Amino acid sequence: xxxxxxxxxxxxxxxxxxxxxxxxxxxxxxxxxxxxxxxxxxxxxxxxxxxxxxxxxxxxxxxxxxxxxxxxxxxxxxxxxxxxxxxxxxxxxxxxxxxxxxxxxxxxxxx
Amino acid sequence: xxxxxxxxxxxxxxxxxxxxxxxxxxxxxxxxxxxxxxxxxxxxxxxxxxxxxxxxxxxxxxxxxxxxxxxxxxxxxxxxxxxxxxxxxxxxxxxxxxxxxxxxxxxxxxxxxxxxxx
Numbered sequence: 001x002x003x004x005x006x007x008x009x010x011x012x013x014x015x016x017x018x019x020x021x022x023x024x025x026x027x028x029x030x031x032x033x034x035x036x037x038x039x040x041x042x043x044x045x046x047x048x049x050x051x052x053x054x055x056x057x058x059x060x061x062x063x064x065x066x067x068x069x070x071x072x073x074x075x076x077x078x079x080x081x082x083x084x085x086x087x088x089x090x091x092x093x094x095x096x097x098x099x100x101x102x103x104x105x106x107x108x109x110x111x
Numbered sequence: 112x113x114x115x116x117x118x119x120x121x122x123x124x125x126x127x128x129x130x131x132x133x134x135x136x137x138x139x140x141x142x143x144x145x146x147x148x149x150x151x152x153x154x155x156x157x158x159x160x161x162x163x164x165x166x167x168x169x170x171x172x173x174x175x176x177x178x179x180x181x182x183x184x185x186x187x188x189x190x191x192x193x194x195x196x197x198x199x200x201x202x203x204x205x206x207x208x209x210x211x212x213x214x215x216x217x218x219x220x221x222x223x224x225x226x227x228x229x
Contacts, residue, residue: 006154008152032217041202041223043117045220088154104153104154
């Protein structure tokens with residue numbers, strides 16, 4: 001079983017839609033959860049960073065962590081064509097050095 | 112957010128030659144740096160982890176004599192692909208963390224380097 005599972009998509013939505021991206025994981029030691037956005041031929045860009053369970057909001061983006069279900073989500077409100085990219089979830093433990101990444105979900109927002 | 116600069120952004124080299132990729136943290140001290148490889152439409156594959164002042168730790172299946180990593184200072188790590196072959200063509204990405212603050216922190220990524228070996 002992979003440490004982190006993420007549906008690769010592709011996901012295609014109309015402009016203005018609410019997008020929900022998700023990852024599940026198996027290691028209960030994971031405490032730090034991140035979402036990265038990666039445009040084609042570019043390095044990943046950190047979007048959201050949360051610790052333990054709960055919600056975090058930043059503009060149109062909301063990250064949720066449910067440790068009891070080992071499930072994390074990223075919501076994008078009022079999606080824009082510029083949001084079209086691959087979204088990667090990543091996580092690590094308190095003492096861990098290594099990050100564990102999902103495979104990434106490819107998102108296209110259609111004008 | 113913190114800035115990690117990776118150079119060059121793309122490089123083409125002949126088979127058998129060596130290529131050096133630099134990764135610099137511009138506004139923080141990167142006590143830990145990671146090197147990843149990414150194939151098209153796939154996620155990041157960790158190649159090695161380096162902590163400042165110690166040798167890099169390579170993931171299983173990654174040839175340390177082929178992919179030389181030097182964490183030269185708290186702001187610079189280099190990856191040298193030695194005797195490159197066409198199958199080494201890929202997108203290489205570095206990331207850096209500042210763990211000197213204590214606890215765990217997020218990682219910031221460089222822009223990536225597209226290597227093409229002809």
